Structures are given as C-alpha cells and as structure tokens.
Amino acid sequence: MGVNSLGYVCLNVSKMDEWCKLLERVFGMEPRPRNGSTAIDYRMDSHHHRLSLYPSAADGIAAVGWEVSSEERLDELSIALKEQGLDVVAGSPELCRERKVQKLYSYTCPVTQADSEIYYGPLVTNVAFTPTRGISGYKTDHQGLGHIVFWVKDLAQAVKFYENIMGFGVSDYIAWDVHDAVFLHCNSRHHTLALMQDGPGPAGAVMHIMLEANSLDDVGSGYDIVRDLGIPVMLDPGKHSNDHMQSFYLETPSGFWIEYGYGGREIGPDWEIKSYDQPMLWGHRPVSA
Ligand SMILES: [Fe+2]
Incomplete structure (x- = not known):
C-alpha cells in the first residue's frame, strides 16, 4: 500500500x-x-x-x-x-x-x-513534449514530477505518517544549523518528499519543489535566463551531500522556491540509510541581494 x-x-x-x-x-x-x-x-x-x-x-x-x-x-x-x-x-x-x-x-x-x-490513471499522450525553449526535457516517468519539501511542526509525527500510511521509506537524514530534515522515497528517485523541522516559513508551508532536467546544460542555461530576467536566485549552483543533485534554487512569484537540478542518484536494492551534517558537498551558498 x-x-x-x-x-x-x-x-x-x-x-x-x-x-x-x-x-x-x-x-x-x-x-x-x-x-x-x-x-x-x-x-x-x-x-x-x-x-x-x-x-x-x-x-x-x-x-x-x-x-x-x-x-x-x-x-x-x-x-x-x-x-x-x-x-x-x-x-x-x-x-x-x-x-x-x-x-x-x-x-x-x-x-x-x-x-x-x-x-x-492519469491521461498521457504519445505526442512528444514540445518545450518552449531548447531543453532536453525532464527526468520523470515512474519517478514522477520531482520532489517536494515541506516545513513541519512535529518532524517525528510527520515521518511516521508518510512511512506508515503513505508507504514511503526513509532515504537519509541531514542535520545542520537549526534544521533537521528527513528525506523519503516512494520510487527510485532519491527522495520524492522531504520534511524539515520548523524554518522561516509557517509549519506546513512548501519550502521548495524540485524539477530534474535530463541535461546539466538545461540547468546551466536556465540559470543564465533566471539571471537575465532578474528572477531572485536564492542558492547558488551547488551539489547536495545526500542525493548528489547538482542544482540551484530560485524564488517563485509565490514566495516558495524551485530547485532546478540534474544528476540525482537513485535508490537501489542495496541502499543504506546515512546521516549527514551538512546539505551540500559544494556551492549552494545563499545569494545576498
Ligand atoms: Fe530539493
């Protein structure tokens, strides 16, 4: 289930x-x-x-x-x-x-x-996706749209609900500064859901949604367009410690962020849960205006 x-x-x-x-x-x-x-x-x-x-x-x-x-x-x-x-x-x-x-x-x-x-039973079509700019598309299929991250008030209770009722498994944990985060998978995507204790947004708010490109060039050219359009970049390009996603974060017009990434690693049969003490291997530095 x-x-x-x-x-x-x-x-x-x-x-x-x-x-x-x-x-x-x-x-x-x-x-x-x-x-x-x-x-x-x-x-x-x-x-x-x-x-x-x-x-x-x-x-x-x-x-x-x-x-x-x-x-x-x-x-x-x-x-x-x-x-x-x-x-x-x-x-x-x-x-x-x-x-x-x-x-x-x-x-x-x-x-x-x-x-x-x-x-x-979602409606799918055999007509190829026709992007409105020259990109190679998105890593989706059985991995779904991407991942979503919520701030929550009671992290342990939230993890329990998504494990026991919604059928997720824990991928790993990251604790840094004041934030504790738990990453959960429901397919081979490293995490489809992450839950973070407290944070700057209200409990229950979306922290970000991640979209995974099929090419690092899509992310890099997207970064250039974001800078050219004056869309706020919240975290510089970087690579995450746990899922190895190479990405940057922008602020959407609604206030929450979108992570545009490439190259996330996948959960396999030999996956072992680890804990990390920082979210990035390199980069992902906050951008000060
Ligand atoms: Fe993310």
Missing part, C-alpha cells in the same frame, strides 16, 4: 503572468490553456500536465497530487486515510476530468496541512 510518485501540483497564484513567464521561459514547459477557464495547465513530459496555475488573490497549494498504481491500491489507501480520522472525499466526475485522471480522493494532509489528492 502507498503512493508511487508525486504526480502533479496545483497552485493558487496571485501573479499569474510572472508564473507563466517562469514556467515557459525558464523551464520550457508547454502551456495548455483550458476552455472557459482562466486556469492554465503546464506540460513537461508525457502526462497531460504536471503543474496547474489557478489565478487567485492569495498564493498557496491548491492540491498536491500523489499517484497510485491501480484503483484497488487507491481504494485501499483511501480507507487507510479514513482510518486515521481524515475527511476523505471522493472526487467528482468534473474534478477527475479537470485533473485528467480516472479517479481521485481529496483530503487535507494531517502533518503538512496541504490540500492533497490521491489518484490513479
């Missing part, structure tokens, strides 16, 4: 134009406007979309979508969530059509407070 990958993220955004510019000019994603709606879906691989933007007065997560492999496993997970006392709501046919999935359930994550969905 458990989830297979991070499938999609839906965002309420107050600065729609800036978001569209970021996703198209930096990340090369394909916009897929909807008929009769101001929301825009964005495609980055074979899935109909992986990100959705909803114009809104306030910024925040509209839905974190966790993919499950089959209807049977989806229903099993929905029962497990209900047994945790959560209000689990079956998605209407309209919502399933909007998300482009066969079936879904909505709930509020008890440890991140994020509006969340579990689903199966």
Whole structure:
C-alpha cells in the first residue's frame, strides 16, 4: 500500500503572468490553456500536465497530487486515510476530468496541512513534449514530477505518517544549523518528499519543489535566463551531500522556491540509510541581494 510518485501540483497564484513567464521561459514547459477557464495547465513530459496555475488573490497549494498504481491500491489507501480520522472525499466526475485522471480522493494532509489528492490513471499522450525553449526535457516517468519539501511542526509525527500510511521509506537524514530534515522515497528517485523541522516559513508551508532536467546544460542555461530576467536566485549552483543533485534554487512569484537540478542518484536494492551534517558537498551558498 502507498503512493508511487508525486504526480502533479496545483497552485493558487496571485501573479499569474510572472508564473507563466517562469514556467515557459525558464523551464520550457508547454502551456495548455483550458476552455472557459482562466486556469492554465503546464506540460513537461508525457502526462497531460504536471503543474496547474489557478489565478487567485492569495498564493498557496491548491492540491498536491500523489499517484497510485491501480484503483484497488487507491481504494485501499483511501480507507487507510479514513482510518486515521481524515475527511476523505471522493472526487467528482468534473474534478477527475479537470485533473485528467480516472479517479481521485481529496483530503487535507494531517502533518503538512496541504490540500492533497490521491489518484490513479492519469491521461498521457504519445505526442512528444514540445518545450518552449531548447531543453532536453525532464527526468520523470515512474519517478514522477520531482520532489517536494515541506516545513513541519512535529518532524517525528510527520515521518511516521508518510512511512506508515503513505508507504514511503526513509532515504537519509541531514542535520545542520537549526534544521533537521528527513528525506523519503516512494520510487527510485532519491527522495520524492522531504520534511524539515520548523524554518522561516509557517509549519506546513512548501519550502521548495524540485524539477530534474535530463541535461546539466538545461540547468546551466536556465540559470543564465533566471539571471537575465532578474528572477531572485536564492542558492547558488551547488551539489547536495545526500542525493548528489547538482542544482540551484530560485524564488517563485509565490514566495516558495524551485530547485532546478540534474544528476540525482537513485535508490537501489542495496541502499543504506546515512546521516549527514551538512546539505551540500559544494556551492549552494545563499545569494545576498
Ligand atoms: Fe530539493
């Protein structure tokens, strides 16, 4: 029982134009406007979309979508969530059509407070992804959209929920300064989820989302474009101690960060959990304005 990958993220955004510019000019994603709606879906691989933007007065997560492999496993997970006392709501046919999935359930994550969905059967297409800038695309497929990192209030309780109910396994731990972080996998991606104790954002807030390029050149040229467009760089290029991702971090128009990376190592059958006392092997220095 458990989830297979991070499938999609839906965002309420107050600065729609800036978001569209970021996703198209930096990340090369394909916009897929909807008929009769101001929301825009964005495609980055074979899935109909992986990100959705909803114009809104306030910024925040509209839905974190966790993919499950089959209807049977989806229903099993929905029962497990209900047994945790959560209000689990079956998605209407309209919502399933909007998300482009066969079936879904909505709930509020008890440890991140994020509006969340579990689903199966996403719409995919055989037509090749056509990026809006010259990039080689993204490492997704069974590894999903990337990874997401939340600040949480009770780290031990949060890890327990994602291990015991959502089916994740611990990849490793990093402790540095005042931050303790636990990294968790649900497929071969080193981590699909990381949970961090406290932090500058409110508990339950997204710290960052990571998108993994198929080429280091995509990340490097993206860094140049970010600098040219005046988008705030939060951490300089660097390499992480645990997943070996070579990446940099930018601030999105909603305030949380996106990590644009390449070369993350994968969880294999011989994986052994380690602990680290710093998040970087080199670089990733904070950028002061
Ligand atoms: Fe990350």
